[in-house]
Amino acid sequence: MSIIYHIVPAADWVRYENEPVYEAASLQTEGFIHLSTKEQVDGTLSRYYQNVPDLLLLHVDTDKLAYELKYEPSTNDELFPHVYGPLNKEAIVTIQRLN
Template sequence: MLETIAYKVLTAEQLTELQRGGWRGSALDLQDGFIHLSAAAQLTETVDKHFAGRSDLVVAAIDLAALGAAVRWEQSRGGALFPHVYGDLPPSAVLAHAPLARNGSGEVVRPA
């Protein structure tokens, strides 16, 4: 069964834009035509691969059920299914957000 919560890694500026409404994604999202999200088990690898060395990031928990048919689980890195959002990411879909942090094992902490 696919998860109902996924995660988006953002800069503080991107989070502010998202909270204003009608956010279409980062430059990479716009280039690819969808907003990239990660499932819980994919989050640390996503941060390590795409945001290495960055300390100015925020992790947002996204309610996939609220996005309905705009969410598609598609193959990406290593053939794994990743959640992609085709359309705007509304502020109402953000369940929680927090500055990027890691636990003692180095895993990215998901916002509560």
């Protein structure tokens, strides 16, 4: 089992509470959902989520993903995980409150 992570404001997550999948806004605008490895989470939080209250960290099992996962160059040419479709909830093994 390999775990990757997705950061989401709790208010966004609640909109998908009764749905079988979660769709981040980036799925519509960029065609994929941004995720991070464990080592990338802190950098992602500091770059994109400073002063954003009530965040959740979704722990995602890559073996359970229903859509394609690609590691692609992004910030600082690091390879970040991207899921090319909605995030099926069966792949989410833990939801952690960050603040």
